[in-house]
Amino acid sequence: AIQLTQSPSSLSASVGDRVTITCRASQGISSALAWYQQKPGKAPKLLIYDASSLESGVPSRFSGSGSGTDFTLTISSLQPEDFATYYCQQFNSYPWLTFGGGTKVEIK
Amino acid sequence: EVQLVESGGGLVKPGGSLRLSCAASGFTFSSYSMNWVRQAPGKGLEWVSSISSSSSYIYYADSVKGRFTISRDNAKNSLYLQMNSLRAEDTAVYYCARDYDILTGYYGYWGQGTLVTVSS
Numbered sequence: 167a168i169q170l171t172q173s174p175s176s177l178s179a180s181v182g183d184r185v186t187i188t189c190r191a192s193q194g195i196s197s198a199l200a201w202y203q204q205k206p207g208k209a210p211k212l213l214i215y216d217a218s219s220l221e222s223g224v225p226s227r228f229s230g231s232g233s234g235t236d237f238t239l240t241i242s243s244l245q246p247e248d249f250a251t252y253y254c255q256q257f258n259s260y261p262w263l264t265f266g267g268g269t270k271v272e273i274k
Numbered sequence: 275e276v277q278l279v280e281s282g283g284g285l286v287k288p289g290g291s292l293r294l295s296c297a298a299s300g301f302t303f304s305s306y307s308m309n310w311v312r313q314a315p316g317k318g319l320e321w322v323s324s325i326s327s328s329s330s331y332i333y334y335a336d337s338v339k340g341r342f343t344i345s346r347d348n349a350k351n352s353l354y355l356q357m358n359s360l361r362a363e364d365t366a367v368y369y370c371a372r373d374y375d376i377l378t379g380y381y382g383y384w385g386q387g388t389l390v391t392v393s394s
Contacts (some may be wrong), residue, residue, distance in 0.1 A: 200300065200380035202319075209369055209384035221374075221382070253319055259380025261324040261333045267332070268318045 172266035178274040189254035198258035276300040283388030296353040296370030304348040312366035
């Protein structure tokens with residue numbers, strides 16, 4: 167099974183900071199990667215798919231990049247509503263999907 | 275508007291059974307694969323099971339294979355998860371999720387989740 171390793175597992179940042187989260191796959195997955203945002207008590211929300219495509223309605227401060235085994239999610243200027251947990255998910259081995267362990271973004 | 279509403283969660287003893295339901299609306303249910311994803315308290319997301327639009331293809335995570343059964347009723351726009359031989363480690367919020375588009379592999383729509391607690 168393809169494993170996804172996210173780093174860091176948590177981070178503290180201030181409003182306005184640039185934040186980068188990485189996701190590494192245990193084998194190449196081309197661009198078959200999605201990113202989700204989850205707030206406490208809520209379902210995950212799709213942000214990015216196909217590694218770099220922005221879901222409709224998602225602010226342009228979110229961006230994704232990478233292919234193969236290494237991927238990043240970047241928030242260019244962190245906003246108060248962005249404090250949440252972020253997950254990557256691979257779908258190269260569809261339908262056997264796997265998620266990363268999550269990165270919790272907290273207020274500094 | 276796409277809506278997915280789960281129900282059926284609750285407290286069950288180890289070894290017991292529970293059936294989850296997901297009522298779908300706002301889209302042509304019979305055209306989409308459907309999925310269950312779970313999240314243990316304070317933990318990450320885990321894919322559980324998927325079923326194709328016509329129920330021809332069904333897949334399970336190894337952790338639930340042989341104990342859980344996914345099914346759907348396209349006439350009722352409903353998805354189900356029959357969970358048998360429940361274990362403490364099955365305690366989680368269970369989400370119903372729909373592929374973003376047909377056979378895309380990432381989930382654009384999620385329900386609010388239903389909590390399953392396995393405890394004596």
